[in-house]
Structure formats: structure tokens, C-alpha cells
Amino acid sequence: xxxMTVAAFAAAVSIPASLVFSSPAQAAGDDEIAxxxxxxxxxxxxxxxxxxxxxxxxxxxxxxxxxxxxxxxNEARSxxxxxxxxxxxxxxxxxxARADAGFAAAPPVYASAAxxxxxxxxxxxxxxxxxxGSYARMSKDPEQRRLQGFMPSGGERLPETRSFNxxxxxxxxxxxxxxxxxxxxxxxxxxxxxxxxxxANIQTLGLGHGFNVKAxxxxxxxxxxxxxxxxxxxxxxxxxxxxxxxxxALGMDGVQARWLAPTDLFLEFGVEAARSRSFPxxxxxxxxxxxxxxxxxxxxxxxxxVSNSWRAxxxxxxxxxxxxxxEDPLNATSSAFSGRSRTWIADFIWKWxxxxxxxxxxxxxxxEYFSRPEKGDLTYDPDGAALVGDYKNRAxxxxxxxxxxxLPRWRAGYRYxxxxxxxxxxxxxxxxxxxxxxxxxxxxxxPKRHTVMLDFxxxxxxxVRVQFARDRxxxxxxxxxxxxxxIMSMGAHGAHKF
Amino acid sequence: MKKIVGIxxxxxxxxxxxxxxxAGAVQVFTTAPEWAALVREIGGEDVIVSVATTGLQxxxxxxxxxxxxxxxxxxxxxxxxxxxLEVAWLPLVIRASGNAQIQPGRPGYFEAAAxxxxxxxxxxLDRSQGDVxxxxxxxxxxxxxxxxxxxxxxxARLAQIDPKxxxxxxxxxxRFTGTMRASIAVWERDAAPLRGVPIxxxxxxxxxxxxxxxxEEVGALEAIPGVEPSGAxxxxxxxxxxxxxxxxxxxxxxxxxxxxRWVAERAKIPVVLLPSTLGGTPDASNLYKYYESMVRRLLDxxxxxxxxxxxxxxxxx
Numbered sequence: 001x002x003x004m005t006v007a008a009f010a011a012a013v014s015i016p017a018s019l020v021f022s023s024p025a026q027a028a029g030d031d032e033i034a035x036x037x038x039x040x041x042x043x044x045x046x047x048x049x050x051x052x053x054x055x056x057x058x059x060x061x062x063x064x065x066x067x068x069x070x071x072x073x074n075e076a077r078s079x080x081x082x083x084x085x086x087x088x089x090x091x092x093x094x095x096x097a098r099a100d101a102g103f104a105a106a107p108p109v110y111a112s113a114a115x116x117x118x119x120x121x122x123x124x125x126x127x128x129x130x131x132x133g134s135y136a137r138m139s140k141d142p143e144q145r146r147l148q149g150f151m152p153s154g155g156e157r158l159p160e161t162r163s164f165n166x167x168x169x170x171x172x173x174x175x176x177x178x179x180x181x182x183x184x185x186x187x188x189x190x191x192x193x194x195x196x197x198x199x200a201n202i203q204t205l206g207l208g209h210g211f212n213v214k215a216x217x218x219x220x221x222x223x224x225x226x227x228x229x230x231x232x233x234x235x236x237x238x239x240x241x242x243x244x245x246x247x248x249a250l251g252m253d254g255v256q257a258r259w260l261a262p263t264d265l266f267l268e269f270g271v272e273a274a275r276s277r278s279f280p281x282x283x284x285x286x287x288x289x290x291x292x293x294x295x296x297x298x299x300x301x302x303x304x305x306v307s308n309s310w311r312a313x314x315x316x317x318x319x320x321x322x323x324x325x326x327e328d329p330l331n332a333t334s335s336a337f338s339g340r341s342r343t344w345i346a347d348f349i350w351k352w353x354x355x356x357x358x359x360x361x362x363x364x365x366x367x368e369y370f371s372r373p374e375k376g377d378l379t380y381d382p383d384g385a386a387l388v389g390d391y392k393n394r395a396x397x398x399x400x401x402x403x404x405x406x407l408p409r410w411r412a413g414y415r416y417x418x419x420x421x422x423x424x425x426x427x428x429x430x431x432x433x434x435x436x437x438x439x440x441x442x443x444x445x446x447p448k449r450h451t452v453m454l455d456f457x458x459x460x461x462x463x464v465r466v467q468f469a470r471d472r473x474x475x476x477x478x479x480x481x482x483x484x485x486x487i488m489s490m491g492a493h494g495a496h497k498f
Numbered sequence: 499m500k501k502i503v504g505i506x507x508x509x510x511x512x513x514x515x516x517x518x519x520x521a522g523a524v525q526v527f528t529t530a531p532e533w534a535a536l537v538r539e540i541g542g543e544d545v546i547v548s549v550a551t552t553g554l555q556x557x558x559x560x561x562x563x564x565x566x567x568x569x570x571x572x573x574x575x576x577x578x579x580x581x582x583l584e585v586a587w588l589p590l591v592i593r594a595s596g597n598a599q600i601q602p603g604r605p606g607y608f609e610a611a612a613x614x615x616x617x618x619x620x621x622x623l624d625r626s627q628g629d630v631x632x633x634x635x636x637x638x639x640x641x642x643x644x645x646x647x648x649x650x651x652x653x654a655r656l657a658q659i660d661p662k663x664x665x666x667x668x669x670x671x672x673r674f675t676g677t678m679r680a681s682i683a684v685w686e687r688d689a690a691p692l693r694g695v696p697i698x699x700x701x702x703x704x705x706x707x708x709x710x711x712x713x714e715e716v717g718a719l720e721a722i723p724g725v726e727p728s729g730a731x732x733x734x735x736x737x738x739x740x741x742x743x744x745x746x747x748x749x750x751x752x753x754x755x756x757x758x759r760w761v762a763e764r765a766k767i768p769v770v771l772l773p774s775t776l777g778g779t780p781d782a783s784n785l786y787k788y789y790e791s792m793v794r795r796l797l798d799x800x801x802x803x804x805x806x807x808x809x810x811x812x813x814x815x
Contacts, residue, residue: 179603182593208598210571260571260596266564301564306552309563351563355554357752358561408726408754459725461625490625496561496586 125175125183128491130231132167136160140479144329147244148445148474149421150395151326151337153279155243156473160483166191167485170198170231174492180206186229198229198251210260217277220250221258221270222295222315223368224347228497234364235453236467236483239399240417241370244447245343250317251277252293266301266311280341280372281319293319301498306356311498315345325382330440334383337391339376345369351498360408367400380428380438387434389427396420401451409458415451419473447473462488524660527573527600529584530557531776532639533610535785537577539674540653544663548573550591553777556752557583558629558724562590570595573606575659577652580609581616581636605658611636613651614644618705628722639775640707642682642789646675681786686711689793691800696742698735698767700727700749700758703774707792716744719757727757739765746770746799751778770799 136142136158147156168191174184186199201216219227225242226249238248254274261267275283276293283292295318301311318340325336346369353362371394378391401415421444428434436443449472455465464486471479524545528534534549541547548569551560557579560566570576570591578584592600592607599606616634623632638644653671657664693712700719708715717738721731748770749758755769762769772792773782779795782788 176602179601203593205593205601206598207596210596212594212596258596260567260594262572264568266568299564302568303563303565309565311564351561356552357555358559359556359752360754459625460629493582493585495590496559497590498561498563 123175125173126492128172128489128494130168130170130172130229130487130489132169132231132485132487134160134165134167134236134483134485136162136165136484137482138162138479139481140477144477145471145479146329146441146474147240147419147447148441149443149447150244150419151324151441152329153244153247155238155247155279158237167487168230170229172492176205177202180204210262212258212260214256214258215254217251217253218256220252220272220274220276220295220317221256222250222272222297222317222343223345223370224311224313224349224366225368226250231487231489232497234401234403234411234413235415235451236465236485237469239368239401239415240419240447240449240473241368241397241399244395244397244419245280245370245372247279249278250295253277254293264302266299268299270297270299271295276319280324280343280374281321282324283319286322293317307354308350308352309498310348310350312348313346315343315347317343317345321376323379323382326441328439328441331438333381333438335439336379336382337374337376338379339374339391341372341374341376343370343372345371349498358405360405362405364403365401367398369396369398371396378426378428380434387428389429389431389433391424391426393422393424395422409456411455411457413451413453413455415449415453417447417449417451419447421445421447445475449473460494461490462486524574524656525572526575526577527570528577529579529588530639532645532785532788533577533579535776535788536645536649536652537656539785540649540667540670541656542666542670544660544666545656553773553775553779553782554752557774558586560584560587562587562594566591567594570600571597573597573600575606575608575655576600577608577610579636579638580611581633581638582631583611583636605655608652608655610644610648610652611638613648614638614641617709618702628720629724635702635705637703637774638706640704640792641710642678642685643710644706645785646678649674649678677786681789685789685793688797692793692796695746695800696744698744698747698758698761700747700753700755703750704748704772707772711793711796713796716742719747719749719761732757732761735761736764743767745803746796748772748796748799750774768799768803770795772796 142158142161145156145158146152150156169189170186171189172184172186174182177183181202182205183202184199186197188196188198190196197217199216199218201214201218203214204212207213219229221227223242225233225239226246230238230248237243242248252272252274254272256270256272256274258268258270261269272295273291274293274295275286277284281293286292295316297313297315299311299313301309303309319342320339321341322338323336324338325334327334347367349364349366351358351362351364354360373392373394375392376390377388380387380389397417397419399415399417401413403411403413405411421442423444424442426434426436426439426442429436429439449469451467451469453465453467455463457463465483467481467483467485469479469481469483471481473479523543524541526534526537526541526545526547527550528537528547529550531549531551531553534547537545537547550566550569551557566587573595576588576592578588589602592602597606598604601607611633616636616638619634620627620630620632623630638648649671653667656667660667689711694714696714696716697708698717698719699708699715702715702718702720702723705715707713717735719727719732719735721727744765744767746768747758747762747765749755749772751771751773755771758769771779772795773779773788776782776784776788779791781791781794
């Protein structure tokens with residue numbers, strides 16, 4: 001190999017050299033030819049030395065990488081860049097008809113030091129993108145939708161309008177930062193071209209003893225469904241309690257600490273101290289030191305035989321909303337609430353699959369109950385009359401749903417939700433300063449809804465769904481809502497959350 | 499509110515002093531029955547083994563359920579298959595466990611696939627090819643010789659985690675290789691008639707077994723891994739029977755046999771149920787019986803299909 005290179009080099013040099021020699025001037029004397037020869041010899045020697053040194057370095061590198069491969073087989077997923085293994089390498093083991101009969105018990109070829117491209121992109125985070133869109137047909141104008149008896153949370157307004165809608169496009173990046181932390185970022189692009197940071201948090205990896213701490217922006221761990229992003233929901237929209245109590249989901253900027261007890265039964269406790277980003281509080285604009293909102297939750301779970309598993313939880317969220325203003329959609333007057341708001345949630349989920357094999361058939365039953373006592377002051381028309389009186393209420397609600405996969409790719413589900421606005425004690429109405437007709441949204445009511453859905457998932461990465469809901473969230477109307485929706489994900493394999 | 503801040507800081511400080519060493523046997527969390535069996539072979543009475551899945555479950559479809567998180571919480575060592583077989587649930591379980599020892603990269607995290615050569619690495623890495631595993635086919639335990647190389651690494655890892663029993667792990671590994679090598683020789687002798695036999699598979703879960711015994715896979719009923727077979731593709735497979743006729747259809751215990759039966763009835767070849775791992779069928783009750791059962795089931799399939807095949811080939815000749 002070396003000789004060949006040198007020969008080729010010599011030939012390459014000799015061609016121009018011979019051109020020089022055959023020039024018509026013939027001025028070059030013998031000593032000049034000798035000098036050129038000498039130069040050539042010098043160059044040849046130099047190249048030979050250089051090639052030898054390169055070969056030696058290559059040999060050393062090979063030895064080193066071989067040793068590394070022995071010591072540190074490629075365990076860390078991040079280190080194994082996809083596509084690193086070339087198809088050609090797989091061939092020797094794949095060859096089916098091995099003619100020699102006496103290969104008894106010889107261990108198969110070890111993973112040899114496969115050539116690994118040193119590329120900075122090998123450390124790219126896991127990335128996934130969720131695409132969704134829908135066609136909606138609603139018998140009532142979605143702009144008019146309200147949850148009678150409940151101060152608007154923002155969740156009663158369905159993201160969809162009638163007809164074709166682009167859903168949220170969600171981009172997620174996550175990776176281990178170092179041996180101690182993991183980072184996660186989720187961004188949602190709304191159909192109106194606004195970008196929202198859904199999650200941007202770091203969590204610990206190495207605390208041990210059952211502890212996990214998360215900091216940044218995250219979805220609160222309260223309840224069951226709260227931590228699930230919309231693309232992971234079994235229905236096209238959030239259950240009524242989530243719409244009424246958290247405006248779809250309780251988001252936070254803060255710190256979460258969880259501890260898993262060293263018990264045979266799953267027992268986990270968590271606390272959160274945060275700036276809440278969702279109804280029922282208005283922390284986003286508060287400029288106060290120390291805690292703003294906080295929550296605590298406990299979960300219990302386990303298996304019942306090989307076919308069943310379950311989890312139950314109890315959560316508590318405490319907040320102090322200040323001047324939480326809402327506009328009554330019925331008379332366009334504003335009111336504001338300040339005081340204490342506490343939310344209790346009891347959640348339960350049961351999953352069944354024959355022999356624990358969810359591939360063909362499985363059943364999921366889940367339900368959550370919410371109760372929210374609020375106590376404080378209600379200011380009527382803060383920018384005008386500014387009448388202030390006390391306010392006390394306990395609203396509640398629940399949903400119960402079941403989803404059955406009856407064939408490998410097909411699932412059907414039914415959900416029932418109900419809210420109870422409660423009988424609010426409003427000081428301004430009691431004192432006679434106002435009548436309840438001045439606060440028409442707060443008239444007590446029980447919004448109800450029935451929902452059925454059928455979805456088809458060609459693979460784990462794609463899903464198409466048809467959903468029909470009979471929505472009775474206000475006394476004067478029954479809204480029949482039909483959704484046809486797709487949800488698809490590309491990139492990193494999605495996590496199988498319980 | 500101050501109370502909650504107080505609780506958080508207590509929790510944070512608690513993890514700084516809580517470093518109680520775990521005593522007694524090494525607790526091993528394994529993701530599949532074959533790795534549980536291997537750990538028991540090498541760990542003996544020095545380990546307590548928990549296993550996340552059974553032989554009747556599709557290893558691709560497992561969820562990070564509470565009982566798994568609890569089991570991982572107390573583990574000293576996680577023995578996973580690797581090659582992204584558990585990518586959808588194991589990372590979640592390990593993170594939720596709050597167990598520092600078993601995080602990937604630590605000695606308490608072991609991936610079997612890192613110690614064998616993977617086959618069938620996809621040429622085209624694109625989800626249009628189905629649920630492909632970028633590093634290659636992850637179902638490595640079909641080849642018992644892989645158990646030897648994984649076993650060697652596992653013995654070393656157990657010795658690293660539990661140095662005082664290092665000699666015991668090494669001895670058990672030696673004994674294991676002795677028995678396993680002898681058994682492999684027997685299975686290979688018995689399976690000699692299977693060499694070069696063309697077969698169909700429902701899902702590509704037995705590639706390492708085929709490669710070991712020299713069986714020739716001439717088609718997969720799942721045209722795209724993880725996607726249920728389509729009627730058109732099955733018809734296509736049947737049409738190909740004319741050229742290089744497969745002698746049997748094999749399918750794993752966790753899958754529904756409908757597509758396999760459909761093809762087998764029309765091609766007049768036997769359907770062979772194979773345990774994809776220990777416990778997949780009642781006879782695959784331990785590591786040795788698992789391989790024994792696969793070889794026997796394949797031989798039975800070959801025998802029962804013999805007449806039909808002759809009939810077929812005569813018809814085509």
C-alpha cells in the first residue's frame with residue numbers, strides 16, 4: 001500500500017519533470033538534473049516517514065477503540081446514534097445456511113468495534129412532533145358556549161370553531177443533561193400562529209431513595225389526567241371538571257418534589273410550590289415573594305393478578321386568587337373575586353388486559369371527582385359601581401369514562417361528565433344590593449354531557465377518531481357536537497404512561 | 499404557603515442524609531422472563547429477582563404501571579433487553595423510581611443487547627417501515643449462544659455490584675456455560691433436519707433462533723413490523739408458495755394465530771406455536787426447557803408437514 005502510494009506520487013511528480021526536461025531550451029545541465037533527483041528523493045523520504053507515522057497512529061487508534069468497546073459496550077442509548085450499524089456488518093451473522101456442522105456452542109460474534117462517526121449530532125435530544133387537526137360540526141355556536149354556574153376558566157371555550165380546524169402542533173425535546181439532570185421542553189403552536197411554552201423543566205436523576213425533584217414549567221401532578229397532554233387524551237376534549245376547575249389543565253411555574261415509599265404497594269407523595277398558570281388563580285401577574293400556590297398529592301397503586309392494574313389518588317390544590325376578573329357573557333358586566341380557593345381531587349383508574357397483554361383487547365375505566373370550596377369577596381363592576389360583598393361557594397363535578405379496545409387497532413369509549421355549581425352565598429345578593437339577575441352566570445345549574453368515541457390507530461404513531469357529544473352545559477340549549485380528528489406523532493417513540 | 503415551601507426544603511434535605519446501605523441479597527429488576535432466568539442461573543441464592551413481563555405479553559406494549567415503578571424503586575440492578583425493545587416504558591419506570599443506582603450509565607443498569615451482535619439493522623430508518631428498531635432486531639434470546647456472552651457480562655456486573663460474592667458468580671457462570679454448551683450441542687444435533695428449511699413467520703421475533711439453527715425465513719406475515727397483516731399481503735405470501743414453498747408458519751405465544759392459520763390452511767402447511775420466551779407455552783418452564791421446547795416444536799412441525807409438503811411439491815413438479 002505504502003509502495004503503491006509512493007510510486008504513484010513519484011509518477012505524478014515525474015510527469016511535469018519530464019515536461020521540463022523536454023523543453024526546447026535544454027538549458028538544464030547535469031548538475032541541475034541531479035539536484036532535481038535529490039529533491040525528489042527528499043520528498044519521497046519525507047512522504048514515507050509521514051505515511052509510516054500515520055499508519056502507526058491509525059494502529060494505536062484502532063487498538064484504543066477496540067479496548068473501549070470491550071470496556072464500555074454501548075449501553076447508553078444516547079451514545080448509539082441511529083443508523084450507526086451498517087447493513088453490511090449484519091450480514092455475517094445473518095447468513096442462514098452455515099455449512100459446517102461442528103460449530104457447537106461457539107458464542108456468536110461479539111459486537112466488534114463498529115466504526116462510530118464522531119458527530120456532535122449524536123447528542124441530539126429525543127425529538128417528537130405531534131400533528132393534529134379536526135373537522136367539527138356543532139349545532140350551537142361554540143362562541144356562545146358557557147358552563148352555567150361557573151365563573152369562566154377559559155376552558156369552556158372549545159379550541160375549535162365549526163368546520164375545519166388545525167389542532168395544536170406540539171414540539172417536544174428531551175434529553176439527559178448530565179448524569180444528574182434531565183431536561184424537557186414542549187412547545188405548542190396554536191392554529192392562530194401563537195406559540196406557547198407548555199413545559200420547560202429539569203428533573204433530577206440521581207437523588208435516589210425514591211426522591212424526584214422537578215423545576216421549571218410543568219403540568220401539575222394533581223389528579224390523573226392533568227399530567228397528560230391533549231394528544232394522549234382518550235377523547236377529543238377535556239372532561240367538564242377539567243374545563244371548569246382548571247381551564248383544561250393546571251399548569252405551573254415552580255418546583256415539584258415527589259417521594260416514592262419503599263413499600264410493596266405503589267405509594268407516592270408529592271408537593272408543589274409554584275406560580276400557577278391556570279384558573280382558579282391569577283398568579284401570573286403577582287409580584288410577591290415566597291409561595292403563591294401550592295399542591296400536595298398522594299397516590300396508591302398496584303396490580304390485581306397479572307391482568308389488572310390500578311391507581312388511586314387524592315390531590316389538593318390551594319391558591320389565593322386576587323382580583324380574578326370575569327365578564328358575565330349574559331349581561332356583559334364584569335365582576336372580580338379575591339379570596340381563598342381550594343380544590344380537592346379524588347382520582348381512580350383501572351386497567352384490564354387478558355394476561356396483561358394489551359395488544360388485542362384491553363379495558364380502561366377511569367373517573368375523577370373534584371370539589372372546590374372558595375371563600376372571599378366578590379366585587380361587582382370593579383371599574384364602575386365597585387360594590388363589594390362576601391362570597392362563599394362549594395362547586396363540584398366528576399367524570400367517569402371507559403375505553404375498550406375490542407380489536408387490535410380499534411377502540412370505543414363512553415364518557416359521562418357532570419358539574420354542580422353549588423348554591424353560592426353571595427353577600428351582595430343577600431344584602432339586597434343586587435339580585436341574582438345582575439349576576440346571571442352565577443345562577444346555580446348542573447351542566448351535563450354524554451360523549452361517545454371510536455378511534456382507529458393504524459400504528460402506535462397515528463390515530464383517527466370520531467367523537468359525538470351531547471353537551472348540556474347551559475339551560476337554554478343542547479349542543480350536539482361531532483368531531484372527526486387525527487393525531488399523529490413523528491420522531492422519538494412516545495412513552496407508555498400508565 | 500410557607501408550610502409547603504418548608505415541606506419542599508425538608509424533602510430536599512432528607513435526600514442528602516438518607517444514604518442507608520442496602521444489605522443482603524442483590525435485588526434485580528428484569529424486564530423479561532429470559533433475563534430473569536439467566537440472572538437466577540448466575541446469581542443463585544445471592545439475588546432476589548423480579549420480572550416485569552410474562553411470556554404471554556407483547557414486550558412492545560408494556561406500560562409504566564405502578565407495580566413496575568415500585569419494583570424498580572428497591573432494585574440494585576436492572577437487567578434489560580436493550581436495543582430499544584423497552585424504549586416506551588423502561589426509561590419512564592427508571593426515572594419515576596427515584597432510584598439513583600439503576601439510572602442508565604450507572605453499574606446498576608445492564609442491557610443484554612449490548613453484549614451480542616445485533617442482526618437485521620434496518621437499512622432504511624423510517625417509520626414508513628413500521629415500528630423498526632434502529633439498532634437491529636432486539637429479540638436476541640432466540641439464540642442460546644447469546645446467553646453465554648450475556649451471561650459472562652452479567653456475572654462480571656453482579657461481581658461489580660456485590661464484590662463479596664464475586665467468586666460465587668464466577669463459579670455459577672462457569673457451571674452455567676458448561677451445562678449450556680453441552681445442551682446447545684444436543685439441540686444442534688437434534689435440530690439438524692431443520693437446517694435450510696424454509697418457513698414463514700408472523701412477526702420477526704425468532705430471527706436469532708432461525709440464524710442459530712440455519713432455518714430459512716422466506717417471508718413475514720406482518721409486512722411491516724408491528725402492523726397487523728393485510729389480506730393483500732397474505733395473498734401475496736400464498737402466491738409465493740409456488741416458488742419456494744415454506745414448510746411451516748411460526749408465531750409467538752403473545753400473538754393471535756388468525757393470520758398464521760389463514761395462510762397455513764391455504765398453503766396446507768402446519769402452524770407452529772413457539773414460546774417467544776419462558777412461560778410462553780407451558781413446556782417452556784425454564785431456560786433449558788425453553789430452547790428444548792422450541793426445537794421440539796419445530797421438529798414436530800416439520801414432521802407433521804412432511805406429507806403435505808410432498809404433496810405440494812409433487813403438484814408443482
